Amino acid sequence: MSVIYHAHVYFLPEQISAAETLHSILSKILPANCWMGELIHREVGPHTRPMFEINFDESLLSEVRTLLEAQRGELSILIHPELSDDVEAHTNGASWLGEELALKIHTLSRGE
Secondary structure, eight states: OOOEEEEEEEOOGGGHHHHHHHHHHHHHHSOTTOEEOOOBOSOOTTBSSOEEEEEEEGGGHHHHHHHHHHHOTTOOEEEEEOOSOHHHHHTTTOEEESSOOOBOGGGSOOOO
């Protein structure tokens, strides 16, 4: 069974235009079986900035990571696997493109 990965693309209020542009570009160049959500203009869950999310299969990790690194500009991106232990997924299992941002780890579950 393959693992699903999440990429969270973060932006500040003054970076909305850059985030919208990146979202538009990615909608055209990401592999067809990636899912990309709309921009969320507030903090949600453990995330301390507005963001949008991309979900994709582990088999696409290298391709998606390369696209994100090439296109992200100044935006920070968290990439992590979907695990039963959300804390592990968002810390030890995670990698960052750009500045590593603080997360509200206390909002995550440890799983079983």
